Amino acid sequence: MKTVDVGAALDDGQWGAHQKLLVFATALTIILDGLDNQLLPPAISVMAREWGVQPSAFALVLTSGMVGMMIGGFIGGAVGDRLGRRVALLGSVVLFGLLTILISFSTSVEMLLGLRFLAGFGLGGAMPNAAALSSEYVPRRKRPFAVTLTIVCIPLGGSLAGFVGALILPTWGWRALFLTGGIVPLVLAAVLLKVLPESPRFMARRKERWPELRALLRRLGHEVPADAVFVDAGEKAVAKASVGQLFVPEFRRDTIALCGSFFFCLLSVYMGVNWVPRMLTRSGFDVGTASYGLTAFNVGGVVGAIIGALVIMRVGARISMLAMAAGAIAGSVVLAVITI
Numbered sequence: 001m002k003t004v005d006v007g008a009a010l011d012d013g014q015w016g017a018h019q020k021l022l023v024f025a026t027a028l029t030i031i032l033d034g035l036d037n038q039l040l041p042p043a044i045s046v047m048a049r050e051w052g053v054q055p056s057a058f059a060l061v062l063t064s065g066m067v068g069m070m071i072g073g074f075i076g077g078a079v080g081d082r083l084g085r086r087v088a089l090l091g092s093v094v095l096f097g098l099l100t101i102l103i104s105f106s107t108s109v110e111m112l113l114g115l116r117f118l119a120g121f122g123l124g125g126a127m128p129n130a131a132a133l134s135s136e137y138v139p140r141r142k143r144p145f146a147v148t149l150t151i152v153c154i155p156l157g158g159s160l161a162g163f164v165g166a167l168i169l170p171t172w173g174w175r176a177l178f179l180t181g182g183i184v185p186l187v188l189a190a191v192l193l194k195v196l197p198e199s200p201r202f203m204a205r206r207k208e209r210w211p212e213l214r215a216l217l218r219r220l221g222h223e224v225p226a227d228a229v230f231v232d233a234g235e236k237a238v239a240k241a242s243v244g245q246l247f248v249p250e251f252r253r254d255t256i257a258l259c260g261s262f263f264f265c266l267l268s269v270y271m272g273v274n275w276v277p278r279m280l281t282r283s284g285f286d287v288g289t290a291s292y293g294l295t296a297f298n299v300g301g302v303v304g305a306i307i308g309a310l311v312i313m314r315v316g317a318r319i320s321m322l323a324m325a326a327g328a329i330a331g332s333v334v335l336a337v338i339t340i
Helices: 006-011 017-037 040-051 055-083 085-103 109-137 140-172 174-195 200-204 207-219 233-237 243-247 252-282 287-315 317-337
Strands: 003-005 229-231
Touching: 003 006, 006 200, 006 207, 017 085, 017 109, 017 140, 017 174, 040 055, 040 109, 040 140, 040 174, 040 252, 040 287, 055 085, 055 109, 055 252, 085 109, 085 174, 109 140, 109 200, 140 174, 140 252, 140 287, 200 207, 200 229, 243 252, 252 287, 252 317, 287 317
Parallel strands: 003 229
Antiparallel strands: none
């Protein structure tokens, strides 16, 4: 009988075709997460005209989606810890897929607000579980790449939302846009239900799932005997820590600075995502062109993330972050004074 340390096996494993396939599969869920998350902004002008309301009436709808995502992130992480990352991820994809389909049947801003809030649960719950799954499938040396790829897929999905909106909105209308955005995730979830395995570390804690874990490790290139006993020594060595420890004198300044950085970064991102299409339509562009504006905004995010990651590896995080923040401020000033 051989004892297999799952954490060590994953950390030192190979970067083969099967690992790449699994990372690609999890990345697809986040592309569709980004897609569904950004379907509403291009459609606001069309929906406002159909319902006879001002576009400003959708501000609360957009906010409700963000609140739902925040709650969904907490719930999704907890469900992943208790029931498994695969279950939580696919459940999130099914949830936001179904709710996006229901949005296509909305008849009022109030109904849309409730559905968008509930869809946010799935949209927010997918990201932490996808990142955790993709990081577990790959060796330690490739883990930063896997996580970065997963994160970049959010704006990549957003750019796809602008492209799809430009194709569907002018001809088929906003209902067809949301119907398409809901069906595609459900199809993907059905496929991944067959091909996406559970978190190896999660299965290592449950003896009844060891046969499944043994088969997965073999597909990942590990030699595992039939009578292997699985442990995860690295997980047992991690000490429990509370959020309060982030605010001890040693870490307080860094914690506050990082929280502020993330807050204002996401504030500017979602302001752009939610209102760029409307700004363009008010400037005289048709709805299709305005949707391409959303694509351009997200493509810029993808390019910036990749360049930023490369620069950080060379000069470090602090200088890179300050330089990118200065560039963002300069860009905002230019946008504020430009006339179309």
